[in-house]
Amino acid sequence: MNIEKIKYYIDLVECRNFTETAKKNFVSQTTISxxxxxxxxxxxxxxxxxxxxxxxxxxxxxxxxxxxxxxWKQ
Incomplete structure (x- = not known):
């Protein structure tokens, strides 16, 4: 498992939106999905x-x- 995937998942749950999560992480929406x-x-x-x-x-x-x-906090 890649720790970056964990970060994307946390951000997605908090943003509740794939596009906003992508913007927050400077990647494409497709990458998040x-x-x-x-x-x-x-x-x-x-x-x-x-x-x-x-x-x-x-x-x-x-x-x-x-x-x-x-x-993530560890």
Whole structure:
């Protein structure tokens, strides 16, 4: 797992928007989307409900977010 993916995920949960997250990290929206999809594939679970606007983490996504924040702060 790449620590940068963790940062993107944390920012996405906090921004609730792929485009804003991309701007915050100076990357494309496609990059954010691909990195989140990669995390979901890596852990074999859906972390983000993309059908809602603004986007919303799934239940597993909220648990992952809590752990991601701890990891990022370390």
């Amino acid at each position: 691909q990195q989140i999809a990669s995390l979901e594939k890596e852990f074999d679970m859906k972390l983000i409900d993309r059908k809602q606007i603004p986007i919303e983490p799934t239940q597993a996504g909220w648990l992952f977010y809590g752990e991601a924040v701890v990891l």
